[in-house]
Amino acid sequence: MSQGERPRAVHVIVDGWAVSTKQLIDGRRQIVNFLVPGDLCATNIYILDRADHALAALTHARVASIGAADFEAMMAASPRIARALWWNELSAASVQREWTTSLGQRNAYERIAHLLCELYMRLHAVGLTQRGGCEFPITQNDLADATGLTSVHVNRTIQQLRHDGLIELHDKRLIPNDIKRLAEAGLFHPDYLHLAPSIHGG
Amino acid sequence: MSQGERPRAVHVIVDGWAVSTKQLIDGRRQIVNFLVPGDLCATNIYILDRADHALAALTHARVASIGAADFEAMMAASPRIARALWWNELSAASVQREWTTSLGQRNAYERIAHLLCELYMRLHAVGLTQRGGCEFPITQNDLADATGLTSVHVNRTIQQLRHDGLIELHDKRLIPNDIKRLAEAGLFHPDYLHLAPSIHGG
DNA sequence: CGAGAAGTTGAAGCGTGTCAAATGCAGTGG
DNA sequence: CCACTGCATTTGACACGCTTCAACTTCTCG
Structure with a gap:
């Protein structure tokens, strides 16, 4: 589209x-x-x-x-389906507000840490994580376009995250070595994702 | 809340x-x-x-x-009301995406120009503009929190916009002297607001 | 008329961007 | 199997937009 x-x-x-x-x-x-x-x-x-x-x-x-x-x-x-669709739309809006906040308030390091956390949690919620890691086909160029940074600076920031032992990222796989510290680094708080309720409404 | x-x-x-x-x-x-x-x-x-x-x-x-x-x-x-509420939610989401884009891609000057344009257009759409201007009770501090800048830099940028003849802004009133040039400066394109359809659905 | 909030100014520092080039790696075709 | 191509990643040097800090001024309003 x-x-x-x-x-x-x-x-x-x-x-x-x-x-x-x-x-x-x-x-x-x-x-x-x-x-x-x-x-x-x-x-x-x-x-x-x-x-x-x-x-x-x-x-x-x-x-x-x-x-x-x-x-x-x-x-x-089905009112049940209608409700689920509402729910979906509203939680998407919540995510969008968090992105706005990220771009407005977080610096490069926090922004990338936050984004990696979000993606890992979202994948985890749909059962797409394995052995503490997940698929990660996003290029540094795409990360740059998502975080409002340049790919050069994304590269340097990722190296910093690696150096700090927060993540491993290679071969299109992300392994958050210490998701707790990664979340802290990104000021990540999962509430905004409104995850968990697999069955909703009714 | x-x-x-x-x-x-x-x-x-x-x-x-x-x-x-x-x-x-x-x-x-x-x-x-x-x-x-x-x-x-x-x-x-x-x-x-x-x-x-x-x-x-x-x-x-x-x-x-x-x-x-x-x-x-x-x-x-009422399906009509339900539809209108959907419409409202979806266009709010669209605005949120535009804010994300602003914070990620536009510089200070463009960001503020864009925000002023948006607010003026939204007020205009509900009949709250008078003599080419509108009420504007937002402090530079609030503008800073909205644009992800500091109030000091917001102040300097607004002075620049004034100097360039794009706006007048004083006494809690905004007058876009040249809304066309202001829109250009902010890379503003009103589509994302999804305005106009006062009666929707059905 | 005093006090706090909002706006304005200047100087210096830092985070991120820009530019340019090198490296590594996967796919392709000879 | 190797040259070739193109994309992703990495690196270095330098520039600049925006922040920080601190002071001053101007408004607002009780």
Whole structure:
């Protein structure tokens, strides 16, 4: 999906990673969210005009699409589903506020620590961590676009995190060696993710 | 409403200004949105656990509250209202993404120009502009907390905007002298606000 | 008329950006 | 199997936007 396009369907990431991005007219690009398996996106089929952000796959990814009509029918048919969709939208908004806060208040080191924490926790919540680590196909360039830093500075900051024993990061895998200290370093507090309630509403 | 509190009601700003803020454990504060008359907030009564952000009045303000039960009844009773509320939530999310982009990609000058543009347009959309200007009760300190800058640098940047003839800002009033150039300076494109459709859905 | 909040100013320092080049690594084709 | 290509990562030197600190001024309002 491209920025400015009229969205036609709701997408669910089945497999793989994707990003949601916004682009300024002069080309600067901001990644506004990472999407991992289980994540919904483009719920804004309700907003009739153009999409304000773009979606792109980071890895080879499988994506399920639900047409607008089906989506609305689903919402109408089951209050339980409607509620779950509300819940999903609201917790996505909460994550977006946390990103705003990160970019506004945290420095490079805290920002990256926080982002790594968030992604690890989100993957953990959907059972996608193994042996204390997780897949991590994000390039330092993408991290730069997500954190509002340059890739050069991202590189230096990651080296610092490694040196401080907080993470291992290589071969597209992230291992938070000391997730507690990583969370402290990033002033990370998982509440904003609103995780845990696998069954919600009713 | 405080961060960490269990939200009880949906609020509507009837009159006056408010802010939605997030605070880090060490005290740093980020303003994640400004709320002007007509704005809804704390729709997250659906998220059962704690509020991830706080609400505070900036000026003397009148606020209407809708209890959770009434709110849900309203949604259930009228698909039209439900749809409007969805629309409201989705466009709020869009604004939040734009803020993320601002903090990540725009420099101080662009950031402030963009924010002033946004607020002016939002006020304009609800008929709260007069003679090419609008009320502007936001202190430079608040602007700093919203843009992730220091108040000192906000001050200098505003002086620059004044000097460049883009705005007048005094006595709690903002006058965008040249809104077109201000928008250009802030790389502002109003699409993300999803304004205009006063009657929506159906 | 006094006191606190908001706005303004100057000088110095630091975090992050910029530019440029080197290195490593995976895929491709000869 | 090796040259070739392109992308991701790493490194160094230098520049600059923004912060910090501290003082001063101007407003607001009881």
